Amino acid sequence: MSKSDQPQAAPEVVDRARFDAALAEQVAAEKEVTRHNDRVAAARRRMPMVEVPDYAFTGPDGEVRLSELFGDKYLLLVQNVMFGPDWEEGCPSCTWAVDNLPADMRRLTEEGIAFAMVSQAPSAKLEAWRAERGWDHRWVSSGDTTYHHDWGWTRTDDAGEEYWMPGYSYYLRKDGKPYLTYMTTRRGTEAILPVAHIMDRSVYGRQQDWEDSPAGWPQYPTYG
Structure with missing residues (x-):
């Protein structure tokens, strides 16, 4: 059985009054989630920031500094895509996440937010996978830098084996310098x-x- 096969199990069938009552109860719970999320977002806007080195990443045309990923914007969203140096393909879950990005990325840039992806694999591998997926997002390699290890996107387990983390980094460019204002990984990525x-x-x-x-x-x- 696959997700394309309709399951036999289904919710209880009730009359309109019972459905409306159940829906009202559910909506009330979801409104509280929304209010709590607003409080969390307000706290996020009050977080401090930390200066980040202006890493020299590698793109298809050569060196690209972190500060250059902003383009003419002062805000930058970086998706840290899991793609190890010796991999031939990107992580399936990260690939799915990239596929979830807006079909029209101008909706993001119109809000003053630049977007780029960073992985540890060599740029040539990233370009090949980007072509395979039909993406046009800017994608750079951190393989010649310590970026992935410095910020926890590549970690080492108790056995000494490296593993990668998916997630997003949010930056502000101030006086020409990049600052990290927020980052999230694991299920925190689900927000977008x-x-x-x-x-x-x-x-x-x-x-x-x-x-x-x-x-x-x-x-x-x-x-x-």
């Missing part, structure tokens, strides 16, 4: 993944095995 939120509101959710769902609801391995 619209497909995940659409799935959450469908009757079967994401159909992933970690979800708390009724008996009989379809569930599959998260990274299967």
Whole structure:
């Protein structure tokens, strides 16, 4: 069975009055989530920032400084895409996240926010995967820098093996210098993944095995 096959399990069928009552209760809970998110966002806007070295990344045309990724903007969103130096393809979940970006990225730049992607793999591999996926986003390699290790995007486990983290870094350029104002990883990345939120509101959710769902609801391995 796959997600394209309709499950037999389904919600209880009720009359309109019971449905409206259940919906009102759910909306009230979701409004509190929205209010709490507003409070969290307000705290985020009050965070301090830290200066970041102006790393010399590598793009298809040569050196690209972190400060240059801003272009003519003063805000920058960097997606840290998991792509190890010896990999031939990008991480499936990170690839899915890039596919979730706005179809028209001008909606982002119109808000004064530049966008770029950074990975540890050589630029030639990034360009090949970008062409494979049909992306036109700016993508640079940090392989010749300490960027990934400095900021925790590449880590070492107890066995001494390296592993990578997905996530987003938010920068402000002030007086020509780049500053990190916020970063998020793991499930914090979900905030800007619209497909995940659409799935959450469908009757079967994401159909992933970690979800708390009724008996009989379809569930599959998260990274299967």
